[in-house]
Amino acid sequence: MAGVGCDGRIQHDPRWEDGWGTVESVVFGGDKIMNGAFWGRGVEIRKEIEVTYLEVVFSFSNRQVSALKSYMAYTLTPDPAALVGSAQCCVCKVELSVSGQNLLDRDVTSKSDPFCVVFMDINGKWSEIGRTETAMNNLNPVFAKKFVVDYHFEEVQKLKFALFDQDKSSKQLYEHDFLGEFSCTLGVIVSSKKITRPLVLTNGKPAGKGTILISAQEISDNRVITLSMAGRKLDKKDLFGKSDPYLEFYKQEEDGKWMLVHRTEVIKNTLDPVWKPFSMPLVSLCNGDVEKTIKILCYDYDNDGGHDFIGESQTTVSKMSEASNSMEVEFECINSKKQKKKKNYKNSGIIIVKSCKVTRDYSFLDYILGGCQLMFTVGIDFTASNGSPRDASSLHYINSMESNEYLAAIWAVGQIIQDYDSDKMFPALGFGAQLPPDWKVSHEFAINFNPTNPFCTGVEGIVQAYTACLPHIRFYGPTNFSPIINHVARFASQAIPQKVAAQYFILLIITDGVISDMDETRHAIVQAAKLPMSIIIVGVGNADFTAMEFLDGDSRVLRSYTGEEATRDIVQFVPFREFRNAPKETLAKSVLAELPQQVVQYFKQRNLPPVNSDPA
Structure with a gap:
């Protein structure tokens, strides 16, 4: 059964000609196939199909569509080489070039001095990703500045291109005259390679005869030239x-x-x-x-x-x-x-x-494909504020019908990260509990009660150790983060002498409350920022997590109590309550959103190539 005709250029794979249809077009009831990589009954496709252009869709009979939807896997096969193409990694990088024609003339004695600002819709808000240079006295600018964006096949990536007439040196956009804007998805630009569209004003009316031309080019070559x-x-x-x-x-x-x-x-x-x-x-x-x-x-x-x-x-x-x-x-x-x-x-x-x-210019995928191992450690809050695990209102309560928020966070993050660690042996630590037999409080104990070998086999092993330890400890306090951060940092520091990007350490802390040792935690994070290490904090329950957001340095540079600044932002905080009614993939996507950038930033700062890399 052949696909619907289309003028888009798609890399074709002959294995799909088995009665299921030929990949040619963009029609599948609005449903997207992640990266063109799927498998299910009747479809023997065990390797990622590289789609070099456009969003791939298929033309099938109703029966086949139903079967495909029923058995489609939204994760790739256990082929390590294929895993890097899954939803959490970008398919490719796309370079966007922008020019304008017949722009509005806002200047009285001369022509407009236009520049273009590009925004991306991130979680429902327009976030600026860059702006061009200013083209002086020009109503038909061709901007030299390019925009490189990650193209995720499985996402709808909305972009907005807004043009302004520069009147002042201010970076505040309201200080400049608005010339018009255009919005679309990245997929639209990629599918056409080059588009010309009319600009509109904020009221939706045409911005005169002004148009914008946007062209896209896939960047598959990661070489960078410095002149x-x-x-x-x-x-x-x-x-x-x-x-x-x-x-x-x-x-x-x-x-x-x-x-x-x-x-x-x-x-x-x-x-x-x-x-x-x-x-x-x-x-x-x-x-x-x-x-x-x-x-x-x-x-x-x-x-x-x-x-x-x-x-x-x-x-x-x-x-x-x-x-x-x-x-x-x-x-x-x-x-x-x-x-x-x-x-x-x-x-x-x-x-x-x-x-x-x-x-x-190595990407996150370059490092992963090159052999970098993500070393995952989980830290679990066992302080008394969680409530007794025997009480149904406790955040640690588990029954046969449902899990709890701690387990949900472990599964969401661990299931993705474990694919990037070859031995899948993960340390699982607890803090804030009294331990037998002397019932002393510990803030970095192995939840399998084996301090010389705190490793658990895969996420399943972490879950088993977690559920097994609950009846044998007493929830206590306080909520100290610094011991467990310093614990992982000691191992991360041992990777510094390596001359290649071999290891990167990720600490997942799941907690329900306010940090007791904030000064020590800030200091530990500032020191950890110098290491191949990132920290993910998931807040469970309904506590006030203002302090956690302070540690997440998205809006300000984190400083230790000595005044030392963190060299990079390594903390990502996510409150679980925002995802209680969302698909589990949504939590994982939000929690891991900043991780690829943090990995790349660390290795680039130290000029460390992938373990297996080709010379430029």
């Missing part, structure tokens, strides 16, 4: 001064047109500029082809937007890569009009590549 550029003896263009030079870099598209990919800053009043080093994805500069010709144009900046052309050079990344700290690469800057008019014309100056380095 240091300079110029020498450039042409003098200003009447009462020298020149204010800047560079523009262009790559050639498939249709032969040249596309702006980067613009340097302006260096004022000089013929021998030295621009700041800059980095960009190699695929942005040359589509990953180091032999592909690129153009470098040099201009003299004018405040009125009428920038004077100085000259251009053509080269390749391969040629520029010959530059190093000890040897520079030079190109003549040629103005073809001057060259035709003047017989003795030599050049309009020299463009210099002071250094050119190509490195790899």
